[in-house]
Amino acid sequence: MKIVVWIEFTSGKVKASSLETLGSARLLAESASGEVIGVCCGEGAGEVSTTILSAGAHRIIVREGDSLANAHSDAFATELSQVATSESADLVLASATSSGKELIALAAGGLGTCVASDCISISCEDDSLITERPIYAGKAHHRQKWITSPAFISLRPNYGEQVERDAATVDSQEATGKSVLKRTAFVEGSRGKKELTEAEIIISGGRGLKEPQNFALLESLADVLDAAVGASRAVVDAGWRPHSDQVGQTGKTVSPKLYIAVGISGAIQHLAGMSSSRTIVAINKDAGAPIFSVATYGVVGDLFEVIPRLEEELKSVLQ
């Protein structure tokens, strides 16, 4: 089985979710006598490739060239589908970030084949590829057996594991993909802020925080835990937090190792974006709040008392 993996990077740094995707690909390849080919495209790709030589790929294809300068995803999708075709790939993987999902869909569309987006597991059974993805806002899981190839799949961040293997070889090629759009400016919105979909720990706040200034409580706890801060739609609609912080059906889908929901009732639309988190801690003063139905651990109490005490305890343990 030949597996092509799209490597996503920004400012010269490969995203953790891409390293997990490489890890998942390598484990699958080892169970199916396969080969993993990483694809690193765009400005600085050559240098970036040297930072991931041992991350699970057997080979890394680097594609750089003037045609990719300030290019839109369509040009990168062309690069990916060209590699998939020239390598006769059985499977093409990207991490299910916003740009990973867009790219994998464009690349599959270009080859007239279909996509499974945001999968949480991928395996090989009786020589067939099996994928599993949540549907109906997480209420059910869809298991699919692939009967065509190449299969284009995006994998939900925090579902794979990073691996370390012998160093990959690097093959440099000239990029040829062209874009119908060119970027004219790049404005970074949240410099230095932890990206929600990449974070291993997320602390999200809801209307129970009463007013926007009280998010400082969560920011402070987040510093101790090296966590990202998310929000429910109620507080985003109220203008307390930006939409980029919203978790849920109309916000981001996250699956961190630890999700702490603070003053969030647990409406179905919120659960849709976070119920696949590994461990969920809910802090709510209403013992009947629906969030407790998905929580691994629940604290029934006033967040204004619980959060400062939790921070104090964690500081004494962690620092």
Ligand SMILES: Cc1cc2nc3c(=O)[nH]c(=O)nc-3n(C[C@H](O)[C@H](O)[C@H](O)COP(=O)(O)OP(=O)(O)OC[C@H]3O[C@@H](n4cnc5c(N)ncnc54)[C@H](O)[C@@H]3O)c2cc1C
């Ligand atoms: C089409 C559609 C899409 C939607 N998409 C999303 C989405 O993507 N994400 C999302 O989050 N919502 C979404 N919603 C909104 C969703 O239905 C809820 O209205 C919203 O999630 C509620 O936010 P909340 O839990 O912060 O507020 P509330 O439901 O008001 O809950 C506040 C909670 O705080 C608790 N609380 C209050 N004071 C304290 C205290 N001192 N200590 C501890 N706990 C306290 C209360 O007991 C309560 O449970 C969507 C709705 C629709 C119709």
